[in-house]
Amino acid sequence: MSRLKELRTPVFWAEGHPGKLNREGWVVEVSGSCAKPRTFTWQDLIALPKSIADARLTSVTRFSVRGKWGGIKVADLLDVVKAGPKTQYVRFWSYRMIYDTSIPIEVALRERTLLAYEFDGEFLDEDYGGPIRGFCPYLWGYKSAKSVVKIELMDRYVSGFWEQRGYPDDALITAGKVRDMNQGGRLRPIPEGEVIRFLDE
Numbered sequence: 001m002s003r004l005k006e007l008r009t010p011v012f013w014a015e016g017h018p019g020k021l022n023r024e025g026w027v028v029e030v031s032g033s034c035a036k037p038r039t040f041t042w043q044d045l046i047a048l049p050k051s052i053a054d055a056r057l058t059s060v061t062r063f064s065v066r067g068k069w070g071g072i073k074v075a076d077l078l079d080v081v082k083a084g085p086k087t088q089y090v091r092f093w094s095y096r097m098i099y100d101t102s103i104p105i106e107v108a109l110r111e112r113t114l115l116a117y118e119f120d121g122e123f124l125d126e127d128y129g130g131p132i133r134g135f136c137p138y139l140w141g142y143k144s145a146k147s148v149v150k151i152e153l154m155d156r157y158v159s160g161f162w163e164q165r166g167y168p169d170d171a172l173i174t175a176g177k178v179r180d181m182n183q184g185g186r187l188r189p190i191p192e193g194e195v196i197r198f199l200d201e
Contacts, residue, residue: 011128014099020126026042033154035081036082045117055135060167067119069135075111078090081153086155089158093151101134102154110138112137113138114134117130131147133147139173140167173190176190
Protein backbone atom coordinates (compact mmCIF):
# COMPACT_ATOMS: atom_id res chain seq x y z
CA MET A 1 0.00 0.00 0.00
CA SER A 2 1.37 3.42 -0.95
CA ARG A 3 2.03 6.09 1.64
CA LEU A 4 -0.64 8.35 0.13
CA LYS A 5 -3.17 5.55 0.42
CA GLU A 6 -2.09 4.83 4.00
CA LEU A 7 -2.86 8.47 4.78
CA ARG A 8 -6.32 7.97 3.20
CA THR A 9 -5.66 10.73 0.72
CA PRO A 10 -8.76 11.09 -1.47
CA VAL A 11 -8.54 9.74 -5.02
CA PHE A 12 -10.15 12.07 -7.53
CA TRP A 13 -10.06 11.99 -11.33
CA ALA A 14 -12.39 14.56 -12.88
CA GLU A 15 -12.13 12.91 -16.29
CA GLY A 16 -12.28 9.33 -15.02
CA HIS A 17 -9.59 7.06 -13.58
CA PRO A 18 -7.18 5.94 -16.34
CA GLY A 19 -6.53 2.46 -14.98
CA LYS A 20 -3.10 0.88 -15.17
CA LEU A 21 -0.51 2.97 -17.03
CA ASN A 22 2.86 1.97 -18.47
CA ARG A 23 5.54 3.76 -16.45
CA GLU A 24 8.49 2.38 -18.40
CA GLY A 25 6.91 3.44 -21.69
CA TRP A 26 5.81 6.88 -20.50
CA VAL A 27 6.67 9.97 -22.55
CA VAL A 28 6.15 13.68 -21.96
CA GLU A 29 6.17 16.08 -24.90
CA VAL A 30 7.39 19.63 -24.25
CA SER A 31 6.62 22.13 -27.00
CA GLY A 32 5.54 25.69 -27.72
CA SER A 33 7.65 28.75 -26.99
CA CYS A 34 11.05 27.06 -26.71
CA ALA A 35 14.17 26.68 -28.84
CA LYS A 36 14.56 22.93 -28.33
CA PRO A 37 11.16 21.20 -28.15
CA ARG A 38 11.55 17.62 -27.09
CA THR A 39 9.78 14.42 -26.13
CA PHE A 40 11.17 12.98 -22.90
CA THR A 41 10.97 9.26 -22.22
CA TRP A 42 10.57 7.94 -18.68
CA GLN A 43 14.27 7.07 -18.74
CA ASP A 44 15.14 10.63 -19.85
CA LEU A 45 13.07 12.11 -17.05
CA ILE A 46 14.49 10.09 -14.18
CA ALA A 47 18.02 10.76 -15.49
CA LEU A 48 17.51 14.52 -14.95
CA PRO A 49 18.61 16.05 -11.62
CA LYS A 50 16.17 15.03 -8.90
CA SER A 51 14.73 17.52 -6.44
CA ILE A 52 12.81 16.85 -3.24
CA ALA A 53 10.10 19.26 -2.08
CA ASP A 54 8.92 18.77 1.50
CA ALA A 55 5.56 20.40 0.92
CA ARG A 56 1.80 20.05 0.86
CA LEU A 57 -0.65 19.31 -1.91
CA THR A 58 -3.80 21.20 -0.91
CA SER A 59 -7.08 20.53 -2.69
CA VAL A 60 -9.85 23.02 -3.32
CA THR A 61 -12.07 20.25 -1.90
CA ARG A 62 -10.37 21.08 1.41
CA PHE A 63 -7.83 18.41 2.19
CA SER A 64 -4.08 18.82 2.52
CA VAL A 65 -1.34 16.18 2.55
CA ARG A 66 2.32 16.72 3.33
CA GLY A 67 5.26 14.62 2.23
CA LYS A 68 8.53 14.61 0.36
CA TRP A 69 7.61 14.95 -3.29
CA GLY A 70 10.41 13.86 -5.60
CA GLY A 71 10.87 14.77 -9.22
CA ILE A 72 12.26 17.32 -11.64
CA LYS A 73 12.02 21.04 -11.07
CA VAL A 74 9.87 22.49 -13.84
CA ALA A 75 12.51 25.24 -14.01
CA ASP A 76 15.15 22.64 -14.87
CA LEU A 77 12.94 21.10 -17.55
CA LEU A 78 12.35 24.52 -19.11
CA ASP A 79 16.08 25.12 -19.11
CA VAL A 80 16.66 21.89 -21.08
CA VAL A 81 14.19 22.94 -23.80
CA LYS A 82 15.39 26.56 -23.71
CA ALA A 83 12.10 28.25 -22.90
CA GLY A 84 11.68 31.42 -24.91
CA PRO A 85 11.36 34.96 -23.54
CA LYS A 86 7.73 35.10 -24.66
CA THR A 87 6.74 32.22 -22.37
CA GLN A 88 4.15 33.56 -19.93
CA TYR A 89 2.29 30.36 -18.97
CA VAL A 90 3.06 26.68 -18.68
CA ARG A 91 0.16 24.44 -19.71
CA PHE A 92 -0.04 20.83 -18.50
CA TRP A 93 -2.07 18.13 -20.25
CA SER A 94 -3.09 14.89 -18.55
CA TYR A 95 -3.35 11.41 -20.05
CA ARG A 96 -6.05 11.25 -22.78
CA MET A 97 -5.70 15.02 -23.36
CA ILE A 98 -9.02 15.82 -21.63
CA TYR A 99 -7.69 17.57 -18.53
CA ASP A 100 -5.47 20.63 -18.82
CA THR A 101 -4.46 23.52 -16.61
CA SER A 102 -1.97 26.40 -16.84
CA ILE A 103 0.20 28.22 -14.32
CA PRO A 104 2.09 31.50 -14.71
CA ILE A 105 5.76 31.20 -15.64
CA GLU A 106 6.82 32.89 -12.39
CA VAL A 107 5.04 30.14 -10.41
CA ALA A 108 6.41 27.41 -12.69
CA LEU A 109 9.95 28.62 -11.98
CA ARG A 110 9.58 28.53 -8.20
CA GLU A 111 11.73 26.06 -6.29
CA ARG A 112 9.05 23.56 -5.24
CA THR A 113 7.12 23.42 -8.51
CA LEU A 114 7.91 19.96 -9.85
CA LEU A 115 7.12 17.34 -12.39
CA ALA A 116 6.83 14.78 -9.59
CA TYR A 117 7.14 11.00 -9.75
CA GLU A 118 7.61 10.15 -6.06
CA PHE A 119 5.96 10.69 -2.70
CA ASP A 120 8.00 9.82 0.39
CA GLY A 121 10.41 7.79 -1.74
CA GLU A 122 7.75 5.70 -3.49
CA PHE A 123 6.80 5.98 -7.15
CA LEU A 124 3.39 7.59 -7.59
CA ASP A 125 0.70 5.15 -8.70
CA GLU A 126 -2.19 5.92 -11.02
CA ASP A 127 -4.57 6.81 -8.18
CA TYR A 128 -2.42 9.82 -7.36
CA GLY A 129 -1.30 10.94 -10.80
CA GLY A 130 1.53 8.55 -11.61
CA PRO A 131 3.71 7.85 -13.40
CA ILE A 132 4.49 11.61 -13.32
CA ARG A 133 2.40 14.61 -12.39
CA GLY A 134 2.55 18.31 -11.87
CA PHE A 135 3.12 19.40 -8.28
CA CYS A 136 2.61 23.05 -7.34
CA PRO A 137 2.17 23.57 -3.57
CA TYR A 138 1.63 27.30 -4.05
CA LEU A 139 -1.83 26.90 -5.64
CA TRP A 140 -4.94 24.75 -5.23
CA GLY A 141 -4.38 21.17 -6.31
CA TYR A 142 -6.30 21.42 -9.59
CA LYS A 143 -3.21 23.19 -10.93
CA SER A 144 -1.16 20.04 -10.18
CA ALA A 145 -2.25 18.01 -13.22
CA LYS A 146 -2.06 14.23 -12.91
CA SER A 147 -0.38 11.78 -15.32
CA VAL A 148 1.16 14.50 -17.48
CA VAL A 149 1.78 13.64 -21.13
CA LYS A 150 2.30 17.11 -22.62
CA ILE A 151 3.59 20.50 -21.51
CA GLU A 152 3.03 23.58 -23.67
CA LEU A 153 4.91 26.83 -23.20
CA MET A 154 2.43 29.60 -23.99
CA ASP A 155 2.53 33.34 -24.58
CA ARG A 156 -1.08 33.70 -23.36
CA TYR A 157 -3.41 32.17 -20.81
CA VAL A 158 -5.99 29.51 -21.70
CA SER A 159 -8.54 28.42 -19.10
CA GLY A 160 -8.25 24.73 -18.27
CA PHE A 161 -10.66 21.92 -17.43
CA TRP A 162 -11.83 23.16 -14.03
CA GLU A 163 -11.34 26.83 -14.80
CA GLN A 164 -13.86 26.51 -17.63
CA ARG A 165 -16.25 25.06 -15.06
CA GLY A 166 -16.04 28.01 -12.71
CA TYR A 167 -12.90 27.47 -10.64
CA PRO A 168 -10.69 30.57 -10.26
CA ASP A 169 -8.00 30.93 -12.90
CA ASP A 170 -5.45 32.12 -10.35
CA ALA A 171 -6.17 29.16 -7.98
CA LEU A 172 -4.87 31.09 -4.98
CA ILE A 173 -5.34 29.09 -1.78
CA THR A 174 -7.83 30.87 0.47
CA ALA A 175 -8.10 30.93 4.26
CA GLY A 176 -10.42 28.47 5.96
CA LYS A 177 -10.28 24.92 7.26
CA VAL A 178 -8.83 21.87 5.54
CA ARG A 179 -8.61 18.22 6.48
CA ASP A 180 -5.01 17.47 7.43
CA MET A 181 -4.52 13.94 6.07
CA ASN A 182 -1.26 13.62 8.02
CA GLN A 183 -3.36 13.99 11.19
CA GLY A 184 -6.08 11.51 10.25
CA GLY A 185 -8.22 14.07 8.44
CA ARG A 186 -8.41 16.50 11.37
CA LEU A 187 -9.96 19.84 10.45
CA ARG A 188 -7.38 22.58 10.83
CA PRO A 189 -7.40 26.30 9.99
CA ILE A 190 -5.10 27.74 7.33
CA PRO A 191 -4.24 31.28 6.27
CA GLU A 192 -4.28 32.19 2.59
CA GLY A 193 -1.41 31.08 0.37
CA GLU A 194 0.75 27.97 0.41
CA VAL A 195 -0.04 25.76 3.41
CA ILE A 196 3.15 25.78 5.46
CA ARG A 197 1.74 26.21 8.97
CA PHE A 198 -1.69 25.79 10.46
CA LEU A 199 -3.21 28.55 12.57
CA ASP A 200 -3.76 26.18 15.50
CA GLU A 201 -0.05 25.35 15.88
